[in-house]
Amino acid sequence: MVSFKNDQNAFLIKMRDKGFARLGLILCFALFFDAPQEVRGDLSYSIPEEMKRGSVVGNVAKDLGVDLRTLASRQARVDFEGTRKRYCDFAMNTGDLILSERIDRESLCGKKSACVLKAGLVLENPLELHRLSLHILDVNDNSPHFNEKLIEMEISESAEKGYSFSIEDAHDADIGSNGVQRYILQTNDNFILAADGSKVELKLENKLDREKQKEINLLLTALDGGSPQKSGTVVIHVTVLDANDNAPVFPQTVYKATVPENAPLNTIVVSVSATDADEGVNGDVTYQFGHMTEDVANLFSIDSRTGEITVMGAIDYEERHSFEIRVKAKDGLGLNSHVEVLIDVNDVNDNAPEIYLKSLSNPIPENVSSGTEVGIINVQDRDSDKNGHVRCSILQKVPFKLVPSIENYYSLVTTGQLDRELVSDYNITIIATDEGSPPLSSSKTIQLSVADINDNPPVFEEQSYSAYVSENNKPGSSLCTVSARDPDWRQNGTVIYSLLPGEVNGASVSSYLSVNGDTGVIHAVRSFDYEQFRSFKVQVMARDNGSPPLSSNVTVSVFISDMNDNSPQILYPAPEGSSFMTELVPKAAHGGSLVSKVIAVDADSGQNAWLSYHIVKATDLGLFSIDLHSGEIRTQRDISESDSMKQNLIVAVKDNGQPSLSATCSMYLLISDNLAEVPEFKDISFDEKNSKMTSYLIIALVSVSTFFLTFIIIILGVRFCRRRKPRLLFDGAVAIPGAYLPPNYADVDGTGTLRSTYNYDAYLTTGSRTSDFKFVSSYNDNTLPADQTLKKSPSDFAEVLIRPDESLEGSSGDDAQMELKQLTMAVFVIRKEGEGLKEPPEDIGIVIEGVEVLQDLTSVASACALLLGLIYSLNLAYPKALRFTFEVFQKIFMQLEQHKMSPKVQNLFGRLQTSQ
Structure with missing residues (x-):
């Protein structure tokens, strides 16, 4: 028999086969008409006792309308209430409820008319509970039997016809018609x-x-x-x-008594008593x-x-609520009678509640x-009633409730939001308390x-x-270590470090640094140069391994400290071993x-x-002597x-680093009154160990050169006398083009080479038939600045250009023009009559071989710079006598940083840029 209870229809059909005795089975099934696909409510199945293990009780999945394909994922299972035995198993592949244990109705329910096993089908994801009731049907598996194999009776021959003698009835464990x-x-x-x-x-x-018969x-037979x-x-x-002729007689047909469960031993439950009218042995009951x-x-x-019935064992209400006992009273000669004693057991609150965890989703996402x-x-709770x-x-204060x-x-x-980073595990203690007096309770701890x-990105510690x-x-x-923490767990909390793409000085950041993905240690990929760059910034990303991954970035600033790895670089004079340089020193x-x-720079800081x-020598x-600092x-x-x-000097330039680095140069000084005495030296050595032959060769070479x-x-003297050549004055200074060192500039940022008393108008001219430099006279005394050089007036044109001897004063413009034509190269400045020196000139130009090749130049400095470039390119006369060429100045100023220049030098630097 199978019964279903749902919201719409309930049908109960029984079918009994006459051949049941041979088969030992009851075939049970249910038919449903117009039932919905999903059956809601409880399921009831009726099965006979003593069914074989493996017998199918019913198809629970079909009856409940549950998809077979979801049973495994939903962890379907059957739990039985009130017993630890599992009488049935659930087949996930078919959805059948299969018998797994022998079921004996008599041992389960005794003489009860209804015998029901209660179970529950548990489904997860989502959680569902369906109650199952298994009605155990009685099978005639027990024969009637008497308590004694032989019943002894003693009956007096005087017993009257029709007298009845009580016999103890037979017992059959089965019920109903099977009894x-x-x-x-x-x-x-x-x-009879x-x-x-x-x-x-x-x-x-x-x-x-x-x-006749004793x-x-x-x-x-029963x-x-x-x-x-x-x-x-x-x-x-x-x-x-x-x-x-008299049997014992009980005053009542049924005795009733009550006894509390767990009654102490020897507790008197009830006393029965019977009387016998006979006397003596015949009346002894x-x-x-x-x-x-x-x-x-x-x-x-x-x-x-005495007939007292006492307790001799542990009575448990939960095992049996009542007892029905048959008591026999017998006299001395064998006459007897029977009476029924009904004993009811009173429930005592002696069982604490029991807590069963039927299903648990563990772990649960936060x-x-x-x-x-x-x-x-x-x-x-096995107890009854209250x-x-x-x-x-x-028990605890946790975000859960029942x-x-x-x-x-x-x-x-x-009951609230969970956060694994705050609490990763919960020990939930459930307390169950009954309503007995005194109340009993039990607890069960669930670990969740x-x-x-x-849900947490990595966070850098700084x-x-x-x-x-x-x-x-x-x-x-290694440069440093970045560290980020992710409070998430396992791969969600595993942090991987990487460099974000970027550029440093136009190159990829990965060509400078690398980061260990696991430890966050940042390594230098290359060797850094402080002179190339002093600091840079990179972005490091910390990413976790979650899905989707979360990340955060941090800025790492790399500061490069200077090391003394650059020796001083001597710009002037040329370092030892390079081109030959000679300085002229006035004898006066x-x-x-x-x-x-000596001009030197150091790339360090x-x-x-x-x-x-x-x-040094x-x-x-x-x-x-040489100034220690300038x-x-x-x-x-x-x-x-x-x-x-x-005079020969060897100068060493040292920096202040640890260890100190240095560079040396040789300075060749020639003490002379005029330029004609200047010889050209190829080399002057301080090596005192040179052989005498080398000295003789040097002396011979100098002698020949001097003679030449x-x-x-x-x-040249003859020629200069004819055109009244200008004086050549050495006042302890080197001719320096005015385009680089304008008049009245004391020095470069306070450390320049020349003092103001040694500044010259920067107009270089060469004779048309000689290769000597012509230097205009010094402006130490009563001379005009460089900007007042060339006037268009007939009287002053040639005077300012080359400062001739007094014989040129007052010469006409034509004479000046003729004198100008005799010069190979010259710079002229044209001013109007009466113009002051502060007014801009009318024209500035360059004359080569008497021909004006450039005009309308922006400044005297520009004109001088262009002229100096022409001189340098043509390699005229004595190129090594030029102390500061455009190339030298450009090298000096290009290597200086703008912010280190004084205002004067910045002005000069700007003029140099303009002159280019």
């Missing part, structure tokens, strides 16, 4: 059977005669109503006696239990003399919404884990990082006069770029006739 239905007494001459369904009695049909054996029918027999042995099961016999005992069901709890009423609660659902079931649901969701590294570091050296120079200046100048150590070379005393005309130069000077 005892009738009795059959073997045919005899004296007794009188049975009315409630008792069995032998009725004396013919009077006994002891003299003993009579009767066969009594038959049940099952199919096939079963029976049980007992032999009644009757002994015929004399004169006992004794008591004993009739037929009873072994478990009942272990719980109660009866006093044979982003579940409030009100999500995560578990199903079942609570059972002793079995249970209340459940959660919501009652169906009877004795609770849903565990969330929170599954991590990637807002920004700074790394300091010295230049010339080894590639691969006094002590303290500026002779020259700070104290590594602080330079000091030292004379000199022809005469007492003649010249590099200016001055005379220490007046030059005397005894001083050697050729003297010859050339004589020829």
